[in-house]
Amino acid sequence: MSADGQGTPHWFDDEAGPVVRPYAMTRGRTSSPGQHRLDLIALVVAERYAEDREADQALSPEHVDIVELCRQAPQSVAELAAELDLPVGVVRVLVGDLVEDELVHVRRPVPPAELPDESILRDVISGLRAL
């Protein structure tokens, strides 16, 4: 089955993995309006009132799963995708919806142009040593 239903030959082969349409649950959207592309290690943090607000909103089960996980502890976009077995692109869209609904906020990692503090890097080294 090809993605466009016309049997066009693909430039990629089987190793590339199955061709799928994972965007059904995002209604075909590949990103939410006004959203920057979320970094894989951006942290998604549930708002404290998310629990009460969840019920009022028309949320899909996947939206609810994300809020639930983030309420236990802030989660990176990559972790949400791995944990819920959803493609990263789908998680980005769903998180965008939740930000709009003010159920979660996103903490972006250190901007690429800046470098993490030297003291943080020292902590990383000692943390790795102690593993």
Add this chain to the structure above:
Amino acid sequence: MIFGRTERGGPPVEPVTLKILVAGGFGAGKTTLVGAVSEIKPLRTEELLTEAGRPVDDTSGVEGKHTTTVAMDFGRITLREDLVLYLFGTPGQDRFWFLWDELATGALGAVVLADTRRLEDCFAAVDYFERRAIPFVVGVNCFDGAARHPVEDVRRALDLDSAVPVVLCDARARDSVKDVLIEVVRHAMAHAAERRHTVTG
């Protein structure tokens, strides 16, 4: 990968998150390395591709576009409650290189795993990180039966800058992998110090 409910009432801890990339040719030991120090999870990124194999514009719809699954290795190392290091094993196939750009953005540094039996397989990764000035360390994975290439031979064969660390490693051994990662962070620190120096004159 959840690290427990935060205490009732207290604000949740929002850890600082950092990432290190693990690259190298087919079978170089990327998955093994990530698995040696973290609980590994496969991560699916579904990418929208045009016929030419380039990612399509983010805001466009999916109609008529192909989507393909690219799997990569993903591991989390909780260094402290407030400090988390993520490892991403880059997809080995060259044609998925556009994915690297997203992975590489904001990365602390990278490990390029070299298999001395097929050293040329990692040329492309070395080029990639050099061109983007991303600090990287070459890990020479010591496969059984492979001739032990002295570090200097590998350095010469890869035509590496003298500042780039080359370390022998065993991707299966946790301690060895820890050492490689520490080397990446050290190198990133030196790299950062040099950049600051250049900027401030």
